[in-house]
Amino acid sequence: MGTPRQIQSARRNGAKSVGPVTSEGKAISATNAIKHGLLAEAVVISGESPEHLAALSARFHAEFHPRTQVETHHVETMIMCRWRLHRLWEFESATLNQEIDRLAAVVDAGRRRGAQAFRNLSEHSRSLDLLTRYETNFARAFLRAHKALMELKAKEVPDWSDHIEHSVLNAVDDTPAKNEILRNEPDSDPNPVL
Numbered sequence: 001m002g003t004p005r006q007i008q009s010a011r012r013n014g015a016k017s018v019g020p021v022t023s024e025g026k027a028i029s030a031t032n033a034i035k036h037g038l039l040a041e042a043v044v045i046s047g048e049s050p051e052h053l054a055a056l057s058a059r060f061h062a063e064f065h066p067r068t069q070v071e072t073h074h075v076e077t078m079i080m081c082r083w084r085l086h087r088l089w090e091f092e093s094a095t096l097n098q099e100i101d102r103l104a105a106v107v108d109a110g111r112r113r114g115a116q117a118f119r120n121l122s123e124h125s126r127s128l129d130l131l132t133r134y135e136t137n138f139a140r141a142f143l144r145a146h147k148a149l150m151e152l153k154a155k156e157v158p159d160w161s162d163h164i165e166h167s168v169l170n171a172v173d174d175t176p177a178k179n180e181i182l183r184n185e186p187d188s189d190p191n192p193v194l
Contacts, residue, residue, distance in 0.1 A: 043083060053083055064149060067157050074149035081142035088135050095127050 002010070044050045060079050066072040099117035121128050 043080060045087075048087070053079075056083060064153075066149075068152070071149055071152050074145045074152070077145035078142050078149070081138045081145065084138050085135060085142070088131050088138070092128070092131050095121065095131070 044053055057076075057079050060075050060082075064071070064075050064078075066075045096114065096117055099121055100113050103113050103116055103120070118128075
């Protein structure tokens with residue numbers, strides 16, 4: 001922690017910053033929240049833009065400013081849900097458009113063709129039902145992550161600087177030795193047979 005004078009100086013210097021000015025600087029800044037490309041590789045499918053995912057991620061990180069790793073996980077869940085919702089909406093449009101194009105020779109143009117396409121897909125395909133179900137799931141997951149994030153942000157972040165880590169990955173083996181008497185167990189034999 002800096003001295004009060006250092007803190008004031010840092011605040012004055014930070015207030016002078018207006019962010020990137022050039023389009024190149026803005027493009028670089030848009031990807032600041034992305035630490036690596038693994039998330040994009042796991043989520044972006046053929047025909048989608050990793051840059052659009054990076055921009056969406058940057059906007060969410062800029063809006064919610066996650067302070068801890070858990071808050072970051074909630075923000076990432078929200079990003080993934082939003083990304084997948086957009087994908088589902090595009091799939092729905094593409095599915096309906098494909099059916100509308102198929103009906104072009106049979107049904108008059110306009111809304112009648114769109115209505116017939118919807119009816120055909122509803123009656124003879126599960127695609128619209130599945131898209132609606134997935135849309136509902138992603139929307140609910142988004143809202144759950146948002147609610148959990150807001151609850152965490154309402155609390156003060158604890159100071160973990162003097163925290164002693166109790167991780168199962170580096171736990172000390174505290175199991176009793178083979179010939180050690182277990183005092184809290186009355187049936188324990190002081191001379192166990194091995």
